[in-house]
Amino acid sequence: MPTDTQPAWVIPPPPSVTVPIKASPQRFPIHRVYCVGRNYAAHAVEMGHDPDREPPFFFQKNPDNVLAGSDLVFPYPGASTDVHHEIELVVALARGGMDIPVAQALDCVWGYAVGLDMTRRDLQGEAKRQGRPWEVGKAFEYSAPCSPLAAAAEIGHPTQGRVWLTVNGQPRQAGDLAQMIWKVPEIIAYLSRLFTLRPGDLIMTGTPAGVGPVQRGDVLLGGIDGVGQVRVTVS
Numbered sequence: 001m002p003t004d005t006q007p008a009w010v011i012p013p014p015p016s017v018t019v020p021i022k023a024s025p026q027r028f029p030i031h032r033v034y035c036v037g038r039n040y041a042a043h044a045v046e047m048g049h050d051p052d053r054e055p056p057f058f059f060q061k062n063p064d065n066v067l068a069g070s071d072l073v074f075p076y077p078g079a080s081t082d083v084h085h086e087i088e089l090v091v092a093l094a095r096g097g098m099d100i101p102v103a104q105a106l107d108c109v110w111g112y113a114v115g116l117d118m119t120r121r122d123l124q125g126e127a128k129r130q131g132r133p134w135e136v137g138k139a140f141e142y143s144a145p146c147s148p149l150a151a152a153a154e155i156g157h158p159t160q161g162r163v164w165l166t167v168n169g170q171p172r173q174a175g176d177l178a179q180m181i182w183k184v185p186e187i188i189a190y191l192s193r194l195f196t197l198r199p200g201d202l203i204m205t206g207t208p209a210g211v212g213p214v215q216r217g218d219v220l221l222g223g224i225d226g227v228g229q230v231r232v233t234v235s
């Protein structure tokens, strides 16, 4: 019988999606996944845009698009023949709010991870041309591989450090966190004027130059100095 504390679901409630914590049995539950576009000048240029400091813009992935762990298998998605890797610093929030001042933004951060904003570039390109939303290009199944989280209490708040990705051992992407156009506290402050941020939110902070296509069988190894690494096999 249903009670106040035990609702009677008409279907089973979806499981919560979580990210493992480095060297810990605990896990981080995901609320939302925000992503920043064009946050490294060299990547903005390679995508045909102006590298000037325009206001940041955002899109979202679905929480259950996250594939979390240190050694992952990414199934090549349907409906695309041009799936790209984008290596990114991921910020995990322990606290949220609205209109968060830049000076207090880092107080919201639980920790950091290494993520991949996998992108169906052909579908994203068509959406851009047609002035349509980006979801079909960005928010598909398994589109957000993510390493285990490192606690800010242990690693601090990284503002510099190499961001890199190899494919089958060959260098593909290379940059440095210091090249981010909008820094982590500014991103949190800006997002909090657009959305109510919540504990459990992840923010993917943009990718450096060198994005490119993946093929079935490729092994992607990505890392951020001081944060961690993630290995992704495309199946």
Ligand code: MN
Binding pocket: 035, 036, 037, 086, 088, 117, 206, 207
């Ligand atoms: Mn991205």
